[in-house]
Amino acid sequence: MNSISFLILVGVILSLGAFLYFEGLAIKANKASSDASDSLSESFKKYDTSRYVAMFFASSFFITLILATVGHKPDYGLIEALLYIFVTTFAGSTLIFVMKLQKNLLIKVFATFLYGVPHIGASALAFLLTYLIF
Secondary structure, three states, rough: OOHHHHHHHHHHHHHHHHHHHHHHHHHHHHOOOOOOOOOHHHHHHHHHHHHHHHHHHHHHHHHHHHHHHHHHOOOOOOOHHHHHHHHHHHEEEEEEEHOOOEEEEEEEHHHHHHHHHHHHHHHHHHHHHHHHHO
């Protein structure tokens, strides 16, 4: 169980770092844009949200794939995969929520949602691929 704890810690650090990197790129894209947005769909376009969420999905997939491959043990099963997926997602979402305490509730919810959903999907696909390979 020590090995899975280490993988979870590394997974949280790397995926949170990737999320914050892509969030920074989105903020820079917003600063380059000069129009004021009124609706949510305009904000998604202005921040180029779908592109950065897709890039975060891909980076989470590769991070989890590498960690799952390097830390693979024959006795790891579905419980360990689900443990990694949900603990890293919960820890990362909680840290993002805490970092955004000064923001309004809508920003906190969207930030944690935009971290959690791609991370769960990417991690699940990475573990599925790992188990198909091994």
